[in-house]
Structures are given as structure tokens and as C-alpha cells.
Amino acid sequence: MSFFKKLKEKITKQADTVTEKFKRGLEKTRNSFSEKVNDLIARYRKVDEEFFEELEEILISADVGVATVMELIDELKMEVKRRNIQDPQQMYSVISEKLVDIYRGGDEQPTALNIQPNGLTVILFVGVNGVGKTTTIGKLAYKLKNEGKTVMLAAGDTFRAGAIEQLEVWGERVGVEVIKQSAGSDPAAVMYDAIQAAKARNIDVLLCDTAGRLQNKVNLMKELEKVKRVIEREIPGAPHEVLLVLDATTGQNAMSQAKTFKEVTNVTGIVLTKLDGTAKGGIVLAIRNELNIPVKLVGLGEKMDDLEEFNPEQYVYGLFASFVEREESM
Amino acid sequence: MAFEGLADRLQHVMNKIRGKGKVTEADVKEMMREVRLALLEADVNFKVVKDFVKRVSERAVGQEVMKSLTPGQQVIKVVKEELTALMGGEQSKIAVSNRPPTVVMMVGLQGAGKTTTTGKLANLLRKKYNRKPLLVAADIYRPAAIKQLETLGKQLNMPVFSLGDQVSPVEIAKQALEKAKEEHYDYVLIDTAGRLHIDEALMDELKQIKEVTKPDEIFLVVDAMTGQDAVNVAQSFNEQLGLTGVILTKLDGDTRGGAALSIKAVTNTPIKFVGMGEKLDALEPFHPERMASRILGMGDVLTLIEKAQAAVDEEKAKELEQKMRTMSFTLDDFLEQLGQVRKMGPLDELLKMLPGANKIKGLNNIQIDEKQIGRVEAIIRSMTKEEKMNPEIINASRKKRIAKGSGTSVQEVNRLLKQFEEMKKMMKMMTTMTKGKKRGFRFPFM
Numbered sequence: 001m002s003f004f005k006k007l008k009e010k011i012t013k014q015a016d017t018v019t020e021k022f023k024r025g026l027e028k029t030r031n032s033f034s035e036k037v038n039d040l041i042a043r044y045r046k047v048d049e050e051f052f053e054e055l056e057e058i059l060i061s062a063d064v065g066v067a068t069v070m071e072l073i074d075e076l077k078m079e080v081k082r083r084n085i086q087d088p089q090q091m092y093s094v095i096s097e098k099l100v101d102i103y104r105g106g107d108e109q110p111t112a113l114n115i116q117p118n119g120l121t122v123i124l125f126v127g128v129n130g131v132g133k134t135t136t137i138g139k140l141a142y143k144l145k146n147e148g149k150t151v152m153l154a155a156g157d158t159f160r161a162g163a164i165e166q167l168e169v170w171g172e173r174v175g176v177e178v179i180k181q182s183a184g185s186d187p188a189a190v191m192y193d194a195i196q197a198a199k200a201r202n203i204d205v206l207l208c209d210t211a212g213r214l215q216n217k218v219n220l221m222k223e224l225e226k227v228k229r230v231i232e233r234e235i236p237g238a239p240h241e242v243l244l245v246l247d248a249t250t251g252q253n254a255m256s257q258a259k260t261f262k263e264v265t266n267v268t269g270i271v272l273t274k275l276d277g278t279a280k281g282g283i284v285l286a287i288r289n290e291l292n293i294p295v296k297l298v299g300l301g302e303k304m305d306d307l308e309e310f311n312p313e314q315y316v317y318g319l320f321a322s323f324v325e326r327e328e329s330m
Numbered sequence: 331m332a333f334e335g336l337a338d339r340l341q342h343v344m345n346k347i348r349g350k351g352k353v354t355e356a357d358v359k360e361m362m363r364e365v366r367l368a369l370l371e372a373d374v375n376f377k378v379v380k381d382f383v384k385r386v387s388e389r390a391v392g393q394e395v396m397k398s399l400t401p402g403q404q405v406i407k408v409v410k411e412e413l414t415a416l417m418g419g420e421q422s423k424i425a426v427s428n429r430p431p432t433v434v435m436m437v438g439l440q441g442a443g444k445t446t447t448t449g450k451l452a453n454l455l456r457k458k459y460n461r462k463p464l465l466v467a468a469d470i471y472r473p474a475a476i477k478q479l480e481t482l483g484k485q486l487n488m489p490v491f492s493l494g495d496q497v498s499p500v501e502i503a504k505q506a507l508e509k510a511k512e513e514h515y516d517y518v519l520i521d522t523a524g525r526l527h528i529d530e531a532l533m534d535e536l537k538q539i540k541e542v543t544k545p546d547e548i549f550l551v552v553d554a555m556t557g558q559d560a561v562n563v564a565q566s567f568n569e570q571l572g573l574t575g576v577i578l579t580k581l582d583g584d585t586r587g588g589a590a591l592s593i594k595a596v597t598n599t600p601i602k603f604v605g606m607g608e609k610l611d612a613l614e615p616f617h618p619e620r621m622a623s624r625i626l627g628m629g630d631v632l633t634l635i636e637k638a639q640a641a642v643d644e645e646k647a648k649e650l651e652q653k654m655r656t657m658s659f660t661l662d663d664f665l666e667q668l669g670q671v672r673k674m675g676p677l678d679e680l681l682k683m684l685p686g687a688n689k690i691k692g693l694n695n696i697q698i699d700e701k702q703i704g705r706v707e708a709i710i711r712s713m714t715k716e717e718k719m720n721p722e723i724i725n726a727s728r729k730k731r732i733a734k735g736s737g738t739s740v741q742e743v744n745r746l747l748k749q750f751e752e753m754k755k756m757m758k759m760m761t762t763m764t765k766g767k768k769r770g771f772r773f774p775f776m
Binding site: 057060061062063066070128129130131132135138159160161162163165166168169170173183214215216217247249250251252253254256274276277278279280283302 | 370526
């Protein structure tokens with residue numbers, strides 16, 4: 001059985017609504033991507049240099065990352081030589097196999113959040129400006145609350161105008177408490193307060209917001225290091241997750257973001273936001289491939305419930321849906 | 331850094347062809363491949379890259395590169411010229427309506443930095459053009475967006491027009507405009523909510539605001555880190571609204587910012603300003619040639635060369651070159667050179683323009699002591715003519731005198747003499763190296 005058939009079977013067992021949402025959210029991504037590949041394969045009679053060049057462009061247009069694409073194309077060329085493939089039709093399976101290989105990397109990593117069965121779980125959100133950290137926290141709070149957890153928010157973005165108020169609005173919407181200090185105060189102090197409050201009130205999950213910062217700002221990265229250190233000191237083993245929030249429209253710079261934030265805060269997962277646009281967020285392939293950071297959550301819209309746990313199978317299915325259908329019809 | 335600059339990439343290719351004596355068409359093709367990769371790594375849209383490379387190739391295969399002694403450099407020059415041309419001239423002007431107020435609409439995706447940029451723009455208008463802007467909070471969707479603009483208004487001590495988040499943005503814009511007319515504001519800056527370019531309902535709302543306010547400027551605010559999708563976003567906004575300009579934000583990060591090129595190429599809308607920091611005065615005019623360098627991952631070499639050309643007297647440079655070849659370079663000449671370099675501007679600024687300098691760790695933190703150079707000058711000036719021509723004669727008692735005369739210490743005099751010795755040694759090495767070749771070095775100090 002082909003990989004995609006297996007994939008599809010696996011997915012049909014999962015809740016239809018979620019799969020639907022993924023499909024809807026990724027509609028633009030999937031259409032443009034697989035349509036382009038279909039078109040490419042239909043147009044060529046022979047697998048030649050030009051064919052590869054166009055394939056390269058399709059992958060690059062999905063922001064997959066130049067280095068990763070080059071690697072992939074080289075491997076594909078070798079494969080084609082080895083199997084002596086000339087008919088473009090045969091390229092379907094080769095391309096999809098290689099893509100999935102890259103996506104999954106060596107080992108399967110858990111994509112579920114590391115929520116402690118007992119006691120307080122602390123999740124720290126980091127990222128550059130404007131990626132959607134605060135919104136993601138609001139959505140995750142809603143999701144966790146619906147799962148029966150008690151949740152608290154820490155307003156650690158004391159810098160940007162209106163950031164604390166933004167988190168407070170989310171707190172009200174979801175119905176969870178927000179721990180804050182005044183604008184301009186030390187974010188590490190806010191975290192300290194929040195942890196004490198969360199402990200005192202027997203909270204299950206504390207979601208910590210931080211100010212957006214560009215990864216090349218040394219001082220701001222040091223501040224983030226301190227925030228993390230304070231959390232570590234107050235609760236052994238915390239933060240249980242450090243989630244890097246990435247905007248799906250971001251290009252190659254996402255790699256630099258992932259690298260630097262990982263160095264400073266030991267990022268454990270990625271939240272890929274704004275995937276409901278036309279951007280593909282293909283850079284997560286490269287990040288997974290090079291830095292081994294898994295995507296854990298994806299933002300698929302603006303509503304409170306538009307945050308989903310990342311499911312690699314669904315994502316791959318979303319990307320390659322027309323491949324699957326094609327393989328079936330053949 | 332994850333990326334190599336174009337200069338490094340081409341250097342690599344050049345090393346391979348070096349010694350061949352002649353650059354072939356195939357070599358140019360290989361160089362073009364590197365150009366293409368450099369642009370793609372900078373997030374320039376692949377379609378734009380394709381057209382661009384084609385155009386550059388034509389020029390590169392032509393005489394100017396093939397016949398040049400330094401084809402690698404020549405290719406960079408051609409690429410940069412084309413890039414700069416493509417990005418257009420400096421257009422950091424903002425429209426002024428004959429019938430005030432001038433209305434400016436800020437639009438873009440979520441998280442691009444519209445609200446912050448609105449604040450920055452208001453600040454710029456007041457500071458640089460002495461205008462009186464009214465900020466309009468028309469983002470009723472994102473929680474606390476209005477509060478954010480109000481806080482910025484407070485920081486700037488500027489009025490913010492808001493009707494809360496229960497009134498439609500179209501109505502807010504309309505009333506704001508009326509107020510601005512009554513109270514004689516020069517500018518009305520409308521901060522709209524972030525939206526996806528494919529969200530029809532919200533795009534319609536923008537069209538209505540446009541209809542009601544008849545804006546003189548519609549600025550698309552774009553995150554400089556945007557990838558290949560920048561083209562789709564810009565195209566869509568442009569088709570639906572008719573943009574008059576683009577503001578690129580978060581350029582103080584380490585992104586190459588190729589999105590700028592894609593947007594310009596596809597929508598032909600000028601990039602007017604760039605956001606260079608989180609503070610409210612961090613909005614700067616757009617410089618196409620700087621952006622070109624940045625996309626290529628090279629320093630601002632051209633500016634550096636221009637500065638050098640402006641500061642260095644051609645005649646003197648030739649004289650100096652001659653002196654170095656004949657090894658008659660004296661402390662006087664050294665002094666002369668120091669003066670010329672200083673004319674070019676503060677040293678740390680110059681360093682930043684050097685290609686590859688951004689890669690050297692810690693360079694950002696280096697504080698170049700301009701005073702140090704002043705001391706060196708003082709030391710040399712305290713020497714007699716004879717001493718300058720012939721530093722070997724400087725003995726202990728002469729050193730003491732020089733130190734006293736220049737207000738420095740004997741150790742500092744020693745250090746300078748030693749440095750000068752080493753410099754001469756280096757020059758000797760370099761002259762023997764370049765002997766036989768036509769190309770001398772014009773600019774030994776750098």
C-alpha cells in the first residue's frame with residue numbers, strides 16, 4: 001500500500017471536523033502547491049534539467065527554504081538516475097516520498113503539549129514582533145479550559161503599547177485570570193508574581209506571554225533568558241514548554257529566528273500562525289529538518305477555536321491531498 | 331548567519347575559474363546561478379528572480395564583464411546596479427493634499443506593524459514637516475488595538491480619534507474626517523485592522539473606507555521578513571485598493587528583506603519608508619541602494635567607495651602608491667593617509683559598510699576610539715622632519731621628547747613606531763605580491 005493510502009486511512013479514523021478545518025485552512029496552500037506539481041508533470045514529456053528547475057521553483061515558492069530545496073532536488077536527481085526514470089508520471093511517488101521523508105526526519109516526535117498530569121504546567125511563549133503570541137495564548141487558554149483545565153495568563157509583554165490590555169481582553173473572553181503589572185515593569189517580576197499566584201490558586205496551566213523581540217537584539221534576548229531563569233528557579237522542570245510562535249508568511253528569516261530563540265530559551269515546539277492566508281509556512285520543513293523542532297500547534301483562523309494541535313499526517317494530507325486522490329484513481 | 335552573501339558566493343566561483351585566463355559564457359552562467367540563489371535566500375520572489383537573472387545575464391555575457399579583469403566584481407556591480415534601478419529612486423515623500431486634511435490609510439496583514447507605524451509616521455510628520463496629524467483608531471477587531479494607538483498618542487502627546495469598538499470602521503473614518511476638517515488638522519492617519527488579502531468581507535470594508543475618505547495615500551505596511559507570499563499579498567491589496575506606497579517594517583532584524591524587491595517589481599508601488607526599531611522615531615526614508623546591498627548580503631561598499639573617492643585626492647593617492655612601491659613611505663605619508671580616512675566619516679560607521687563585517691562576531695560592540703587616532707596624529711606631529719623621514723634614528727631621549735610634546739607616554743610612542751614598522755613590512759609583502767600585475771593598490775590603508 002502506498003504511503004498516502006495509509007495516511008488517508010489513518011486520517012479517516014480521526015474526527016472529521018478537525019480534518020475539515022485543516023483542509024479549509026490549507027486550501028490555498030494545497031491548491032497552489034499540488035496544482036503546480038500536477039501542471040508541471042502534465043507539461044513535461046521527459047524528466048530533464050528544466051523539469052527539475054521548475055520543481056525547484058515550486059518548492060521555493062512555498063518558502064521551503066533554499067538549502068532544503070537544493071538538498072531535496074539533488075536527492076531526487078540521484079533517485080531518478082538510480083531508477084532510470086524518464087516518464088514524469090512516475091515522479092509523483094518519488095517526490096512525495098522524499099518530501100515526507102524530510103518532513104518527518106529521523107524519529108517521530110511527540111506533537112502533543114507536555115502538560116503535567118499533576119501540579120502546575122508552565123508554558124512560555126516567545127517570538128518576534130507581530131507573529132501572534134498574545135492571540136495564540138488566548139486561543140490556547142480557551143482550548144485548555146474547554147478540556148477542563150484551570151488556566152492563568154501572565155502578561156509578560158510589558159513593552160508594547162496596549163499588550164497588557166490585549167491579554168486582559170482575552171482573559172475576559174475566555175474567563176481566566178490574568179496576572180499583570182504596570183506597563184514598563186520587569187517581565188521577570190511579572191512571571192514571579194504569576195507563578196506564586198498560580199501555585200496559591202492550584203492552577204493547572206500557566207501561559208506566559210512575552211514581548212515580541214527580533215532575534216538579533218542582544219539585550220532583549222538576554223531579558224528573555226532572565227525570564228526563563230526566574231521560571232526555572234521557581235519551579236523545577238519548568239517551563240515545561242517553550243513555544244516559538246512563527247508567522248506562516250515569514251520567509252527564510254524564520255530559520256534564523258528558530259536558531260537564535262532555541263539557543264537562548266531552548267524552544268521545545270513551534271506554533272505556526274496565520275496559516276489560513278495564502279502563505280505556506282514551508283519553512284517549518286527546513287526547521288524540522290535542520291533544527292529538529294517540531295510544530296505543535298497551528299493557527300488556522302481568527303476565531304477563538306481556530307487553534308489546532310498540529311498533526312503531521314493531516315498537514316501532509318492537506319498539502320498533498322490531490323496526490324492521494326491521484327494515486328487512488330490510478 | 332545562515333546565508334552567505336553574494337560576494338562570498340561569487341568569490342567561490344571565481345576561485346574555481348581563476349587561472350583560466352578567460353571567462354567563458356559557461357562561467358558567467360555559473361555565476362548567475364549564484365546570483366539566483368543569493369536572491370532566493372533573501373526571499374525575493376522566484377518569478378522576480380527569474381526575470382531579473384535573465385536581464386542581468388544579458389549584460390553579464392556582454393563585453394563589460396567578460397573583458398573585465400575582475401569579472402566577479404563586475405557581476406556584483408551589474409547586479410547591484412540593476413537591483414537599485416529596479417527598486418526605484420528615493421521616494422520618501424508623502425503626499426500633501428491641496429485641500430487639507432491629507433488622508434492616509436494604513437493597511438496590511440495582521441502583525442505587520444500598522445499601529446506602531448501609524449504612531450511613527452505621525453511623529454515624523456510633526457517633527458520633520460511640522461504638520462498636525464490626527465490619529466484614527468479604526469481597528470475595532472483586535473483586542474486592545476484602540477488602546478494601543480491611544481497609548482502611542484499619549485506618548486507622542488497627540489490626539490487620537492476613537493469611537494470605541496462598537497462602531498463600524500467606515501463610520502469612524504467618516505466622523506474622524508469631519509472632525510479633522512473642523513479642527514484644521516493637516517493629516518488624518520487611519521489605522522485599520524490587519525486582515526488577510528483573501529478575506530473578502532474585510533477587504534470590502536477597506537474599499538468602503540476608501541470610498542468615504544478619498545485618501546491621498548494608501549500605505550501597505552509589510553513585514554520585511556515576509557517570504558515568497560509577499561507578492562500575493564501586495565498584488566491583492568494593490569488590485570483591490572490601489573496602493574500609493576509601501577512601508578517596510580522590522581528591518582532592524584537580520585532579515586535580508588527581499589520582499590521589498592518582489593513588491594516593487596510586482597506592484598510597481600514605491601517603497602517610501604522603513605521601520606528600523608521599536609522606538610517612535612525609528613522610521614526612516616527608504617534607500618534603494620542600501621536595500622540592494624542588504625539583499626545581496628554585502629556591505630554598503632558603494633557608499634564606501636563613493637566616500638573614499640570624495641575624500642581622497644587622486645593625485646595624492648598616485649603619489650602615495652608610488653612611494654609605497656619604492657618603499658619610501660614615511661611617517662608623514664602615514665599622517666596624510668590618516669587624515670584622508672578620517673575625512674570619510676566616523677570609523678565605526680565605515681566599518682559597518684565593509685562587506686562581511688556583519689558576520690564578524692562582536693564587531694557591533696567594538697568601540698573605535700577616535701581619540702586614539704588623534705593621539706597618533708599628535709605623536710607624529712611632535713617629531714622632527716628628520717625623524718619622520720627616518721624613524722630609525724628615534725632613540726630613547728628622542729622618544730621622551732616626542733611623548734612630552736604630544737602629551738602621551740613613551741610606551742605609546744613605542745607602540746606607534748612598532749605599528750609603522752609592521753605596516754611597512756606588510757606593504758613590502760603586498761608590493762612583491764602584486765608585482766608584474768597592472769593592478770596596483772590604490773588604497774593601502776584599507
